[in-house]
Amino acid sequence: DSGVTQTPKHLITATGQRVTLRCSPRSGDLSVYWYQQSLDQGLQFLIQYYNGEERAKGNILERFSAQQFPDLHSELNLSSLELGDSALYFCASSPRIAGITDTQYFGPGTRLTVL
């Protein structure tokens, strides 16, 4: 158990809908990262937050957004969903913003299926 929790575990929805994925980082970790794992794109970094502020952006679509709240949990919002958004979405956390020796601890993931 990494200490990172994600809810829900599975989500099934229809095209055009909007969903919210939730992540609680390990106790004391200030950085949260979101990654998408899909069959065609592999594992891709989406976005990073540190202590409530956006710090780095990767291959995140404009239809997707995220935020980190004062209690440090984070939410990833996916809107106008398409079939191709079906994937496993991982959250990870680490103690600092860009410590190169920091380990990222991954949650179990949320599997999103868009029908």
Place this chain on the structure above:
Amino acid sequence: GNSVTQMEGPVTLSEEAFLTINCTYTATGYPSLFWYVQYPGEGLQLLLKATKADDKGSNKGFEATYRKETTSFHLEKGSVQVSDSAVYFCALTQTGANNLFFGTGTRLTVIP
């Protein structure tokens, strides 16, 4: 830009066989290098890491050495077990950042 290329799978080995999974990278500056493992139905776990050239990361019998001259970080284990069956990802972080760039993953199956 940053990229990680790792050996295509799947790889099937008999128990106690020697394992090598190749990984090469492209990055500017001095990246840190990682191997993550994903067991069936689970999230990713850090297996080992190396933060500078010639460093050797090791854990659970697995080893990898950061070779700057060949831009490689190959994963090795002398004697695999059935419980090592998983998907292995090579990854890097760029200097000054902490987001991970992953390879495509290599699925390892170890048969008794």
